[in-house]
Amino acid sequence: MERNTESIVPEEELERRRLALIESMVNQPTVYLDPNRTDPRYNDVLDVPQPSVEERLSNTDWCLCGKCHQMPTMEESICCQEIEQIKEQFLENSQCICEDVYVNQRLVDRENVIDLYRYGMSFQRKRLRSVSQMEESDFRKTTYRAFTMWVYGYLGPRRRRPIPSCVVQHIRAAFPSPDNIYLGFIDANADGNAVDFF
Known part of the structure; x- marks a missing residue:
């Protein structure tokens, strides 16, 4: 049986989710959802090289x-x-x-x-x-x-x-x-x- 490899989620959304997951793991590895980082001022945090x-x-x-x-x-x-x-x-x-x-x-x-x-x-x-x-x-x-x-x-x-x-x-x-x-x-x-x- 052949699997459909096309995603029903747009590429931009997948990338946004991937970056959000990376940020949450870098920011606090033991806490998936960090309420302190929901402020829109931090949306570009991953664009800055660490x-x-x-x-x-x-x-x-x-x-x-x-x-x-x-x-x-x-x-x-x-x-x-x-x-x-x-x-x-x-x-x-x-x-x-x-x-x-x-x-x-x-x-x-x-x-x-x-x-x-x-x-x-x-x-x-x-x-x-x-x-x-x-x-x-x-x-x-x-x-x-x-x-x-x-x-x-x-x-x-x-x-x-x-x-x-x-x-x-x-x-x-x-x-x-x-x-x-x-x-x-x-x-x-x-x-x-x-x-x-x-």
Whole structure:
């Protein structure tokens, strides 16, 4: 018996399905449907060639703004010029998002960060440290969240985005860890508890 090898599904649809399957396996191999990637802004994610680990971790050749530092993970090894939503925030003739007044001055101003922290406290179910007990890590965390909200808007719990290396370094310089140990980016899928987000 001869089989009909013609597909009743158009070639374009087969290719779209194949790419969607590949993306879901690359993005999170153990989860076929990733609700975090249903945003239409990520439709072209497979069109961008993915660099190898060696190309990102051993140098800063990937940096386009000239202010990035080597980072410990692939997710953190990203330049502000590689993220379209961040490039939209650039000032005219600017090479780096750190040159923006909001990032360069407001995000590293202690009084402004304290105001942001207080604002965030008003949305928390669990009790945060009082402002007088804030540590440098609280300043960094608040600033990272403020930057993310400024660029992407409110993402909601478990929807995180890596912050460009240049911005991370700028924030760490303003609010350094006393022991020079930093947590870094944690993917929401790897984090077991996200109750402290605002």
